[in-house]
Amino acid sequence: MTEEAKLPQKRYYRQRAHANPFSDHQLDYPVKPEDMDWTKHYPEYYPAKDGQVQKKVEFADIGCGYGGLLISMAKSFPDNLMLGMEIRTKVEDYVYERIKALRIQEPGHYQNVSIMRMNAMKFLPNFFEKGQLTKMFFLFPDPHFKQRKHKARIISPTLLAEYAYALSIGGILYTITDVKDLHEWMVKHLDDHPLFERLSDEECEKDPAVPHVREATEEGKKVARNQGDKYLACYRRIEDPYYKQ
């Protein structure tokens, strides 16, 4: 195995779990989605090959951590481009190296997965056009326990408007956490938001992404080892009911 194809070792990429999403991290982001150069992320798909429609990112894993979900979903959804966004530098480095190695180890696979270091709370509209995404994942997000930190939570009324903008009608937003308080918070805000409707348990079980959501991440595996509970909640982006009155 060449040097390049060796999987990275996690112990060299440890980083504390919290990063402040409100400070300015000197991130690179395009002024608008049309300006983004995706060729470095998806070299097999950008530019589009002759006769083929240009594919765009459809699945976004917000706060993707060590990339467990994306890596596991890459082969189950080979025709969809998926992107992880992670604000912590070392963690993003790890996932980047991992994807690089996997693309070499298994030619033809993992070309549809990539990661970027980004503050999804602030710059989502810079990357994704209106209704571009069909799935958004919020797996084991930082609970920000203290009351004063509640605005930093990744699910908030402010941010749900932006997520609704990026998701196409019918697109699904997945949340899972082992912190019951956080689960109840997210459910309350999603239930309150007019552009989201909760999926029933049956619908969740039928969704092919749900097993990945439950099992595939580092966090998910840790919770299983500790025999904790996992609270899943899935929502569909719907039309604005305001105009139906």
Next chain:
Amino acid sequence: MSLRIPFTTAVHSPSKPEIVLANGKQFIVMNTSTGEVIKPISENERKQEYSELYRAMIFNNDGSLLAATGDDKKINVYDTSNWSLKLSRVAHKRVNSFQFNNDSTEIVIADKFGDVYAHPNKNQEDQKEAEKLEPIVGHVSMVTDMTLSKDEKFIVTSDRDEHIRVSRYPNGYNIENFCLGHSDVVTYIQVFPWDESLLISAGGDNTIRVWEFLKGKEVQSLNIKAYIQPYMAKATDANSEEPMVRKLAIDPTKKLIAIVFAKTNAIVLLEWTSDNKLVYKSTLETSSSVLDACFDLQNRLWVTLAVAEEKDDLFAIFEEKDGKYERLSSDEPLVKQINSVETGLVEKMPDLYTIFGLRKLLDLPDFVQTPPDKARNKNKKRKVEE
């Protein structure tokens, strides 16, 4: 030695020849035809501990009401026929920008926390009523300005992260689209009075942009750096190196736009031509830093200035003569009269240019695993020195 407080904010009535001028903890009202003071500084409160209580002021559509808000989070509404205080409300956080809706039943505000609320235009019943108000729109970063579309079906908000967001109104949870193009904080947005489908925007990136905002489409970007750079004051830190637009003063009848820059001795005039383009018209020089500017009903541009010495002018007035805007001489009776108006007094002049702080250049990045001996001093933006 007491210093005169200059007029930091100036707004003109849409219906009467009257201008309202913020002066620390008070405001005065002046007749713009005669220069006569209608509402003077209260004599027993002349000496002030400076506080910008009238950071933002706005008239309603017919000029019958004036709303004012500042550092104390209060929104005061005045009856402009006699300048009595009609009602007072308390906002959750300090208000950055606000406006009345078309029929003056609501005051829509955008606060420094990033939230937009629609306050009913009446006295607050009690604390509970204030707390029940839910935000209509929320940005993650500070909202710098906001404006409603003429038909009030949309609300446009700008923020520190270069975004201009167009949301439905009052269902602000539904984002229509974004106007993305600016590369620095956006400090001012306004729908054109003569074309309600177009939005003009400005901020820290040296461009004035025009948008078909409902489509999120940029129709023009005009770089104005060359017109103003020679007049800028020396920069005191990275944030104040590039010109920063504080606001645009718009004259609806002549279709003129006057650009007010922070800490600069000039105003750039633009014109909206008959083939729907913004073009540079001229640069108007002043004797000291411009604080604010607005057009009166006779298309004259009233400019308020920062004053350092006793002899410095508080105002400059520019009037059109043979197609060009020229400064009225200090000897003109009107100019003489207004420059001798009584202002509040302070011992020490406060920082009048905190707007530079909206840039992010001095915000240091989050270093997560820095060894203690190499740890940088993780602090705070330096204040812009006078």
